Amino acid sequence: MSRVVVALKDVKRDYPLGRESVHALQGVTLEIAAGDYVAIVGPSGCGKSTLLNLIGVIDKPTAGTVSIEGKRVDGMSDREATTFRLRTIGFVFQRFYLLPILSAVENVSLPMAEARVPAAERAERAAKLLEYVGLSERLNHRPSELSGGEQQRVAIARALANKPSLLLADEPTGELDAHTGAEIISLFRRLNDDGTTIVVVTHDEELATAARRQIHMRDGRIVGDAFEI
């Protein structure tokens, strides 16, 4: 039996909208084991990004509990949540969000600098990570000098900087063409094969199919949960 990395129990998330509330999540219960490669799919507004944000500890549920690596995260203070994210979770965004003023290797080093990894060690690890994602020739390039696919690969390397237990990705191929998207999909597969637990939110059918487990959502609820055969 694999270790449970993510456990959500009856999680709800409401947002105020004028006098009413939007029920983005309506009682979600979910477990993700170590080594899983999960794709969360569903129509726009079904709550999949909200779910990812709760798993990523960048948002708090209105009700219910969220545990990551056996630790309750829904009640953490901002400081605890920040430190937790730094060391346990890696985040990849649709829009890459690299710092435009830093080079590729500096962007990857940023989380390690925050975790007080010595400069020499982080330079070495950053270079290795960029090599892993196939960008050893682009270490000192700024984001403006990289293609969309290359930027996303730098973002993935950055997410892996502090050896997180969990890699979360919100529409990682959303801004990429099909060919580049396929490269990213292939990279995710490789990462999972190497043991990384991955949760992606996506509209991309190819990416969803590449995952080993698909969770379907509609109107804030999980309506389907299928494993790859």
Place this chain on the structure above:
Amino acid sequence: MIHFLASFAAVLLVQQPAQADSIQPRTIAIDEAFAAAAGLRVGDRLTLSASPGSDASAGEPVIVGAIFERSADPSEIARGDFRARLHLDQLQRISGYGDRVDRFAIATTDSGDIGRVLDQVNRQAFGFRAYRSRDIAVETSRTFLVVSRFHRAIGVITIVASSVFLLCIMVLKVDERRRDIAALRLMGISRASVVQSIVIEAGLVAVLGSMLGVLIGWATSLFVNAHYQAVYQTPLEFSILTGPIIAFAVSLSLILGIAAGLAASWRLVRAPPLALFGR
């Protein structure tokens, strides 16, 4: 000499005996500051002497006949002097000046005759010269002229500094809207239209801002005058807000505001729209 003695003749406050003196005391006038500082009122009896530190018997009895307001003379500000006015013959006697004066002030019947009077007097004068009062005033108000120059210099520096500050803030605030500008340009709105709308906005802000500034300036002016008139005990007005000054301030603000808006917006519309999106 008479001038300074009028200022600095020592005044001894003594209780005059109730019975009448053989010499009928003459009246003097003192200024408000003197009256306030010495606690004097009209009717008070004093002893006047030209030698400080001498006792009452060495002086002449006088009565405070009037308390007058000092003139609005900038050169007297902050000197802390007191002024008294005496009958000329009394002052000449007390000071030992004799049959002498420092100057004569002459009023003519018709201003057009001043030049003629001057020539006549100077032709006949022996040991003195006649001048227009206006010319003397300029010479004796050098203090005021220096302060004026200083104020003007500070004013120029303030205007230059304000222009830079305005440009700075305008550039920052317009820069904040670079994505909006980029979106407008991508939609097909011309550079000129974009610049025009920002300049109009800047102009409006400048007009509103300068109107608020005039209000603040007017209130400050009132406060400054009240404060310094009380501190220096003078009716002099330290700050005057006139129509031309307001017109100058508003016009300058408008010009600077528009120029700053123009400079700031032109900087952005020159760049390709996608560059403004950071691509």
Place this chain on the structure above:
Amino acid sequence: MRISLAWASLIRHRSRTLLAVLGVAIAAAMLLDMVMLASGMRESFRELLMSRGFEVRLAPKGTLPFDTDASIPNVNAVIATLRANPDIEAISPVMGASIHVPVNGRNVSSATLGIDPSVQGDYELLEGADVKDGDALVANDHLLGELGARIGDTLDVATGYDPQTRSYTGQRKLVLSGRVRFIYGAAQQPASAMQRETLESMVEPERRNRASLFMVRLQKGSDSEAVRSWIAEQLPNVTAISIATAIAQVDQRLSYFRQLAFILGAVSLFVGFLLVTTLVTVSVNERSGEIAVMRAIGVSRAHVVQQIVVEGVAISAAGALVGLGLGLVTARYLNTILSAFPGLPMAIDFFLFQPRAAWSALGLLVASGIAAGIYPAWRAASLPIAESLRRDAIA
């Protein structure tokens, strides 16, 4: 890494950063000038008064030295009275008058001081000899220039001019023995000095045995205020002024400039603060997405704030340094204007650079840069991460 991030952020928008630095530099220059003005006059005047070591001055009752034509009678009696106080080391009586010297058909006029050369504190000798005998005269460069005279020349000197009769009460031939600099002399004012007895012999009889001023030097360690009070008691027809009193009186007369300095200084500080706040606010608003991502990947709020505040401090510090140079130049110009005050000793500076005060003022500006950055930075770093990311994606 935070400093390099801040630096990279600043040079990302070079012209904007430079403009902000220029704005802060101007605010810093004005602040520096006002700090120099606020304390300059007092310190400059104090230095001047202390320069010859005379701690107490006696002037005719109710006046400041040489403020009027008034004088103190019975010089010898005054000196005898003062000598009774063991705290008094030396007494320098000074008599003021005007002299006239005919040169090429015109009269050159000059203020002159009658002094005792053994204890005088009014001038320093630059060239030649002091007024060792009764026929000697020393003069400053202005007077020498107007006379076209040199050391060793004999001059016809007259005093006590009567405009009615166009005659003088006293005339004498004096030899120019030395070139001097009058410590309390106003700019461009011709001035001279001779022995007091010489001047007394030339003025009207009623002006003899009178002094315009006494300067009193005290024994080391004496209490100047105690001596001043004692003199005031012993000599009721004089005003005794200690250095502290003199400074207080000058302060009162020039209080307007101190108040102006305070107001303009406060306004400059506020404007500098406003500029940095605006710049930081615009900067963080533009980068709200970046800031949210930094928070999402685990950078703490405090570290995000620190990085942003460093940007504000960098602008303030750069502006302060540039403003220092700019302020010194402007101060010199403004000092030139105010130095034209009639009768003001040339040695008085309105704008005096005092390193401690200057650095404190500029330090205050940099501190305000910190304060200016903190609030917008904290606000930006405290925004809900998910909300910021969503808003940024929509934008």
